[in-house]
Amino acid sequence: MIRLLRHSLDDYAYSSLSKAEAKQFKAAYDAGDEQAFCHLFGPEKIPEHLSEFLAYFMVRKVMAGQKLLRAAGTVTGKLMRWLETQVYIEPEIAQVAADRARDGARDLPAADRLGGLLQDVAARAPDIDVDDVDDKDWVEEQLMISEIEPGRIWFESDIGPIEVPKRASDLAKPGWMVFVVAARRKGRWHLLEVGSVYP
Structure with missing residues (x-):
């Protein structure tokens, strides 16, 4: 797991660096150090x-x-x-990060299971010809789940309800x-494809 975290840090964590740190990182990376970050x-950057490691990297980059x-x-x-006991990070920072990790331990598997169930829903969708669908009745993008009722999910932009x-x-x-x-066909929304679920 630590190897995956290091890989995520080296590939993605540079985006949160200050200008001076980003300049230092870029120089080392451009010189060939792929583990420059x-x-x-130090560990205070972890x-x-x-959040990006748990909610993006583990979902999108790791077949887990x-x-x-x-x-x-x-x-x-x-x-x-x-890291807190070794005094690399402050107790308050450790608490927030540990809470995020705890949420990840619960939410990542649940999001993965949800993705599988939504893919099953999409697999059972009726055949819909894209050319026969008005733009207002078609969506193909990453959307936030906005509302939930038993057996129904809505996404932002008034997409839904979708029967699940x-x-x-x-x-x-x-x-x-x-x-x-x-x-949307005959007033009812149908899932046709589903990608990853990001908690």
């Missing part, structure tokens, strides 16, 4: 990247099963506490992001 910066997704939150939570199994609506949380392709 971890070579240049907490501010934790339920066990590994849960472990991502558990291991990073323990790491935050260890109750297990799916039980897992879903407002604010989670999902890449969806959906079409």
